[in-house]
Amino acid sequence: MSKLISSSIGKKLFMSVTGLFLMMFLMVHLTINLLLIFDDTGELFNIGANFMVTNPIIKIVEPLLAVGFLLHMIYASFLTLTNMKARQVNYKRFNQTKSSSWASRNMYVLGALILTFLVLHIMNFYWKIKVDHSVAMVHYNGIEMHDTYSLVAGLFKSCLIYNLLYIAGAVFLGIHLTHGFWSAFQTIGWSSDIWRKRIEVVGKIFAFIIAAGFSIIPLYFIIKF
Numbered sequence: 001m002s003k004l005i006s007s008s009i010g011k012k013l014f015m016s017v018t019g020l021f022l023m024m025f026l027m028v029h030l031t032i033n034l035l036l037i038f039d040d041t042g043e044l045f046n047i048g049a050n051f052m053v054t055n056p057i058i059k060i061v062e063p064l065l066a067v068g069f070l071l072h073m074i075y076a077s078f079l080t081l082t083n084m085k086a087r088q089v090n091y092k093r094f095n096q097t098k099s100s101s102w103a104s105r106n107m108y109v110l111g112a113l114i115l116t117f118l119v120l121h122i123m124n125f126y127w128k129i130k131v132d133h134s135v136a137m138v139h140y141n142g143i144e145m146h147d148t149y150s151l152v153a154g155l156f157k158s159c160l161i162y163n164l165l166y167i168a169g170a171v172f173l174g175i176h177l178t179h180g181f182w183s184a185f186q187t188i189g190w191s192s193d194i195w196r197k198r199i200e201v202v203g204k205i206f207a208f209i210i211a212a213g214f215s216i217i218p219l220y221f222i223i224k225f
């Protein structure tokens, strides 16, 4: 087991499994977040967000998510360092743009940009709800919950820079996924000629949905308010 973890393929496997797990989180997170634009009273989003935080499955998944993020970043750093050391050949002799995509050559930089976005994002919302406890409470049908809608809408209505930063975060994430999605499937073994093309297409569609979906929310607040 320790050999698998320290080997190059083992590290890639860990990156893939944690990456696939993070992609599933993104789909759930986006679905709940889209409720922000379907009800300006905030009730729909608050109930959705409250369902997520009180759901016993989510309570188990949340720490796993933090570990997943951490492992994904640690292994990305190891792999990037190993690749840099192994790269003794002068790459300028090859035309890299023909053999690999821009995203695949800049996965680490894109990952670092997403991490920067994530730190800001956690400070904006998660920290205020879970650590600061500075978020107001509301009641629907006798159930008390955080007014997460006012927190999010307040931020997006307060300053255009935040909206633009969230759009930038979504775009970086989308570009990261154009390579990450198919790379993860390739590492776990779906790499036959037929499947490679199919997964590449599905990966691009998935990346677009994530980038466009997360961008629509700040865009909605820019246009409407």
Ligand code: HEM
Pocket: 029, 033, 049, 053, 062, 065, 114, 118, 121, 125, 126, 129, 130, 148, 152, 166, 169, 170, 173, 214, 215, 217, 218
């Ligand atoms: C329009 C864009 C987004 C909005 C409005 C949004 C909203 C939120 C809110 C309100 C929370 C706190 C949930 C709670 O604890 O009750 C949260 C947590 C979180 N968000 Fe986002 N988010 C957005 C985009 C993203 C993106 C692009 C990522 C990933 C790169 C992300 C990753 C996370 C993580 C890891 C947490 C902490 C874990 C959790 O609470 O489940 N979010 N987000």
